[in-house]
Amino acid sequence: MRSEKIRAVQFGCGKMAKVICHYLKEHDVEIVGAIDTNPQLVGQDLGEFAGLGYQTGVVISDDAEAVFEQCDADIAIVTIFSYMPEMFTFYETALRHGVNVISTCEEAIYPWTTSPSETNRLDKLAKMNHATISGSGMQDIYWINMPCLAMAGMNKIKKVSGKVSYNVEDYGLALAEAHGAGYDLNRFEQEIAAAESLPSYMWNAAEAICTKMNWTISSIQQKNVPFVLDEDVYSQTLGRTIPAGQATGMSAVTSIKTQQGIELEVECIGKVYRKDDGDMCDWFISGQPDLEFSVSKPDTVALTCATIVNRIPSVIAAPPGFVTAEKLQTAAFPSFPLHSYLQ
């Protein structure tokens, strides 16, 4: 059992980072660096930024290179964008310094086929630097490993259907725009519906399920449909009202056929919520027997941030390389300080 606390660099100081900083402190992780390029944050003490109630002495810096040079971190928690190409240089900086990476980037949950070039280069770089990089968050447990565990009690499986939703208001501007929130329908059609290069977050999760289940994908398709209301909706993230008739987000349906004959259909709904909307995480698996389970109105932000923090020992203990979430050791709630789970 390791007696030295885990040292983490918070890479990206947005909405999720604030929650993660609280959870890190509560599980005895030392935050040894913080990085963001937002001029309003640079120079701010991390304790002030996250509302910890005290000064940490760790100041948010826009010089990632200097931050990694000036500490011996165990892990970088990278919470910036949703897709691999825009994340590459951030990951590259941490790995080049031999620092493990865990990231909320949704594509990073299983990016092997949607961003093969970036993923393979990072995998090789990680191995050369004896470090591990993994994506995690809500998808890790509730979209991948829990459905797989639920299926372990079935005799036969025919089709896996999953439906999840989240409020794009909770994840910052980058994610809201990736969902076409506030786009008129022409712009949605051109930039979102026609953009084959942007897999939904469930696309990547469904590929992870197939890998864990030993199912060989023979085809995969996605259809993006705008969510439109006949009333105006105010978006805090966009800082403006989305008029009736414009997209408040999107529903992406990903359909997978496998060589084993098993089908998957996963629907990912991300939109600006109205008052009575809640997150969904519903699974129906047809087979022998049929199996239906759901997480009721999951608090996706809290579950994502807690999963990221609780997963840190799994990532540090994993072999070097890009190790996707379905291959990490089984996730566990940390009843002891996080470093005590390391050797």
Added chain:
Amino acid sequence: MRSEKIRAVQFGCGKMAKVICHYLKEHDVEIVGAIDTNPQLVGQDLGEFAGLGYQTGVVISDDAEAVFEQCDADIAIVTIFSYMPEMFTFYETALRHGVNVISTCEEAIYPWTTSPSETNRLDKLAKMNHATISGSGMQDIYWINMPCLAMAGMNKIKKVSGKVSYNVEDYGLALAEAHGAGYDLNRFEQEIAAAESLPSYMWNAAEAICTKMNWTISSIQQKNVPFVLDEDVYSQTLGRTIPAGQATGMSAVTSIKTQQGIELEVECIGKVYRKDDGDMCDWFISGQPDLEFSVSKPDTVALTCATIVNRIPSVIAAPPGFVTAEKLQTAAFPSFPLHSYLQ
């Protein structure tokens, strides 16, 4: 990867055994022996008993000793009673022959404190004979390992509440009587409510959760309440109508306090169902954040039998001794024949 099929002895030929035999065949397990003392079954071909549609050449025998002597089985699937003391000699016979054991016996899911003498003797006997014994079934995944996995995405846990139900009609006479089905309220009070020695099936599952979560139990209590209807209900298992006012089953509420301050309250409802009743498996975990999930009307018989079969490689691969389900490797759906999961 092992190329030789797994060889199993079906020990106990009741309702569950029929389903298990189908699943074993579908996952390429050889059934090499079958044991039951029911004179109406002894001498019957297992294929005929289970409705496989063909003769297997394996004949149901009432001589357990002879069955284990005359084959080199990998595992005995023991499906007879619900509590450890009445199961001891069956387990002992298999282990003495060096044969691994997996059992639907509900107490066997975590019997360390409810039947310490039997469990420790079996643990030692298993180790002496290089064999493993484990309990499994519905509880393994849906009452223990899935709630624990769901909690792995939380930051703090205050209280774990679980509520499950099942139809005692599905599990044969022994289980129905253990639930007081068809007892008048006086008999229920004397034989069920006052019987401190009979833990509910959720009692044992909740202890397994505490062990997996590293929570130290400081007190555990149970209250058994009869289920009573104001209408008659026919029970196929009892072969008679339960008159209005008599128990159709029971609700057992087990309350656990831990030294970590986390509480557990688990309710186990077993009763003779009416037409519109369905099984329950509902979990609510309060903490940061709160988490609620449920399996909707689970097919408990099919899930129990499939879990038993899918778990066989986990039990064979486990170290010798009494290895309870929370310590087995993570359960997985077998996409390949079961023996290919062994080395």
